[in-house]
Amino acid sequence: xxxxxxxxxxxxxxxxxxxxxxxxxxxxxxxxxxxxxxxxxxxxxxxxxxxxxxxxxxxxxxxxxxxxxxxxxxxxxxxxxxxxxxxxxxxxxxxxxxxxxxxxxxxxxxxxxxxxxxxxxxxxxxxxxxxxxxxxxxxxxxxxxxxxxxxxxxxxxxxxxxxxxxxxxxxxxxxxxxxxxxxxxxxxxxxxxxxxxxxxxxxxxxxxxxxxxxxxxxxxxxxxxxxxxxxxxxxxxxxxxxxxxxxxxxxxxxxxxxxxxxxxxxxxxxxxxxxxxxxxxxxxxxxxxxxxxxxxxxxxxxxxxxxxxxxxxxxxxxxxxxxxxxxxxxxxxxxxxxxxxxxxxxxxxxxxxxxxxxxxxxxxxxxxxxxxxxxxxxxxxxxxxxxxxxxxxxxxxxxxxxxxxxxxxxxxxxxxxxxxxxxxxxxxxxxxxxxxxxxxxxxxxxxxxxxxxxxxxxxxxxxxxxxxxxxxxxx
Amino acid sequence: xxxxxxxxxxxxxxxxxxxxxxxxxxxxxxxxxxxxxxxxxxxxxxxxxxxxxxxxxxxxxxxxxxxxxxxxxxxxxxxxxxxxxxxxxxxx
Numbered sequence: 377x378x379x380x381x382x383x384x385x386x387x388x389x390x391x392x393x394x395x396x397x398x399x400x401x402x403x404x405x406x407x408x409x410x411x412x413x414x415x416x417x418x419x420x421x422x423x424x425x426x427x428x429x430x431x432x433x434x435x436x437x438x439x440x441x442x443x444x445x446x447x448x449x450x451x452x453x454x455x456x457x458x459x460x461x462x463x464x465x466x467x468x469x470x471x472x473x474x475x476x477x478x479x480x481x482x483x484x485x486x487x488x489x490x491x492x493x494x495x496x497x498x499x500x501x502x503x504x505x506x507x508x509x510x511x512x513x514x515x516x517x518x519x520x521x522x523x524x525x526x527x528x529x530x531x532x533x534x535x536x537x538x539x540x541x542x543x544x545x546x547x548x549x550x551x552x553x554x555x556x557x558x559x560x561x562x563x564x565x566x567x568x569x570x571x572x573x574x575x576x577x578x579x580x581x582x583x584x585x586x587x588x589x590x591x592x593x594x595x596x597x598x599x600x601x602x603x604x605x606x607x608x609x610x611x612x613x614x615x616x617x618x619x620x621x622x623x624x625x626x627x628x629x630x631x632x633x634x635x636x637x638x639x640x641x642x643x644x645x646x647x648x649x650x651x652x653x654x655x656x657x658x659x660x661x662x663x664x665x666x667x668x669x670x671x672x673x674x675x676x677x678x679x680x681x682x683x684x685x686x687x688x689x690x691x692x693x694x695x696x697x698x699x700x701x702x703x704x705x706x707x708x709x710x711x712x713x714x715x716x717x718x719x720x721x722x723x724x725x726x727x728x729x730x731x732x733x734x735x736x737x738x739x740x741x742x743x744x745x746x747x748x749x750x751x752x753x754x755x756x757x758x759x760x761x762x763x764x765x766x767x768x769x770x771x772x773x774x775x776x777x778x779x780x781x782x783x784x785x786x787x788x789x790x791x792x793x794x795x796x797x798x799x800x801x802x803x804x805x806x807x808x809x810x811x812x813x814x815x816x817x818x819x820x821x822x823x824x825x826x827x828x829x830x831x832x833x834x835x836x837x838x839x840x841x842x843x844x845x846x847x848x849x850x851x
Numbered sequence: 852x853x854x855x856x857x858x859x860x861x862x863x864x865x866x867x868x869x870x871x872x873x874x875x876x877x878x879x880x881x882x883x884x885x886x887x888x889x890x891x892x893x894x895x896x897x898x899x900x901x902x903x904x905x906x907x908x909x910x911x912x913x914x915x916x917x918x919x920x921x922x923x924x925x926x927x928x929x930x931x932x933x934x935x936x937x938x939x940x941x942x943x
Contacts, residue, residue: 390865393891394868394869394872396887397869397872397873397884397887397888397891398872400876400880400883400884400887401872401873401875401876401877401880401884402877402880403877403879403880403940403942406880406883406937406940407934407937407938409887410883410887410930410933410934410937411934413887413890413891413930414890414930417890417891417893417894417896417926417930420894420897421896421897421900424897424900424901425900425904428900428901428904428905429904429905430904430905431904431905431906431907432903432904432906432912435903435912435916436900436903436904436916436919439903439916439919439920439923440919440920440923442920442923443919443920443921443922443923443924443926443927444923444924444927446920446924446928447923447924447925447926447927447928447929447931448927448928448931450924450928450932451927451928451929451931451932451935452931452935454932456936459882459886459932459936462886462928462932463882463885463886463889466886466889466890466893466924466925466928466929466932467889467892467925469893469921469922469924469925470889470892470893470895470921470922470925471892472917472918472921473893473895473896473898473899473917473918473919473921473922473925474895474898474918476899476914476915476917476918476921477895477898477899477901477902477914477915477918479914480899480902480903480906480910480911480914480915480918481902483908483910483911483914484902484906484908484911495855605885606885609885609888609889609892612889612892613888613891613892615892615895616892616893616894616895616898617862617865619895619898620858620862620898621855621858621862622898623898623901623902624854624858625897625898625901626858626861627894627897628894628895628897628898629858629861629862629865630861630865631891631892631894632892632894632895633861633862633865633866633869634865634866634868634869634872634888634891635869635888635889635891635892636866636869637865637866637867637868637869637870637873638869638873638884638885638888639885639888640870641870641873641874641876642876642881642884642885645881731878733878733881738881738882738885739878739881739882739885740878740879740880740881740882740883740884740885741882743878743879743880743881743882743940744882744883744936744939747879747936747939747940747941748939750939750941752941752942753879753940753941753942754942756878756879758877758878
């Protein structure tokens with residue numbers, strides 16, 4: 377391990393990471409928390425550079441400069457609506473970096489890990505495995521969020537069996553790499569000696585882990601993305617921590633496990649918000665059975681309104697609750713929505729926002745979009761708070777949300793039974809702004825659309841919102 | 852006590868510290884917390900620097916350099932985009 381000064385700086389850096397994350401959990405201090413965590417990272421990087429005799433400064437600095445420019449540009453110019461994709465990509469790179477470091481250590485050790493000793497062998501295998509799964513899984517998640525890969529669950533026959541066998545293969549290959557006894561036992565089966573298998577087996581491990589990452593994410597539907605993104609986030613932390621075991625480095629372990637814990641907590645919160653277990657999200661391929669329910673759509677009468685009528689209802693209400701969903705993000709209608717709300721407030725209407733924890737494609741997605749449009753965060757109410765208010769709310773304006781306001785969640789036979797929802801149907805009038813009557817990601821029809829107090833306001837959220845601004849101004 | 856055991860102690864205690872520190876995060880901050888935590892997972896850059904620093908063999912150098920690039924993107928991009936988001940979170 378490195379010298380004492382380096383160790384002490386790492387310790388300071390660890391304290392800054394922990395307190396930085398702590399500050400990140402309150403809106404008033406979050407920005408300084410993030411600054412503190414970046415300072416911690418900077419300290420750790422500088423002291424590492426100073427501590428090691430660097431043989432190839434040019435390579436190291438050029439690589440850092442390239443990464444900084446790419447990361448900086450992405451961070452500076454990305455649209456806020458594309459934030460889930462960006463987080464997924466960054467996450468993938470974090471996992472990829474951990475896997476690359478583990479692989480480099482493997483090569484450095486002469487490409488045969490049994491000579492490393494069991495502990496290092498095990499950690500190299502684990503960190504390669506978790507890092508590679510995080511890398512390919514995050515890239516698939518990126519593809520789904522960006523629309524490059526289909527958002528629908530992708531399934532094939534015997535998928536679970538195949539995944540299980542693949543996982544067994546990685547375990548077997550991993551064990552042979554980590555322990556010389558296993559290697560000696562397995563090697564004759566593939567016609568090689570105990571030490572010869574290391575290279576090919578390591579490649580097998582990497583490839584199998586990459587495939588595993590892809591297969592773990594493709595069966596997961598678009599609506600479950602908040603869970604997947606936070607789970608992968610957790611993995612990238614664990615991957616970094618295992619790399620710390622490989623390199624005997626404390627700061628990697630501490631920072632990595634902090635992220636691992638943060639990701640797990642968010643994952644649990646997201647699962648709770650959908651009333652589903654993690655296993656159900658990961659293996660459920662949710663939304664596939666819903667295709668049959670589609671047939672019912674459109675047979676029942678709905679009341680539709682145009683912008684002028686919707687504006688009248690909103691303008692003469694006493695209180696309005698806005699429920700944003702992913703449709704708002706897709707249409708990028710947050711700024712127009714804010715204009716409508718400002719106009720309503722000028723008329724004395726109380727406006728609040730009800731945000732469901734899993735609305736959108738990542739935890740807290742709607743909050744970011746509304747913050748971008750300059751909506752004060754104390755107007756954003758979470759599930760329990762807004763649900764207590766719907767009884768006394770005149771008008772609920774739903775913008776591109778569906779499953780999170782579906783009363784079917786109260787029906788024990790429904791596929792979304794028990795999922796906590798926003799009880800919008802308790803309000804006097806509900807206006808649903810939506811492109812069509814098509815079902816959400818759960819794939820089921822929404823009874824809310826056919827209720828007597830519901831008005832459907834069809835069209836693209838942005839176009840309709842622009843119309844609404846005009847009409848509310850004139851109302 | 853063996854080195855591995857010390858590492859294990861650190862891992863478990865840091866995980867518990869993480870749980871304690873983050874357990875009460877308001878939904879408003881879920882995204883910034885995630886992208887901030889995500890930036891921290893770029894700590895793998897330390898590992899990448901360590902292996903690349905003394906790299907003699909070509910493949911170690913290639914893997915290490917790839918690690919540095921990926922981790923730096925993660926770190927710089929992650930912290931910057933988190934700051935950009937948090938800048939927008941204001942109470943009026």
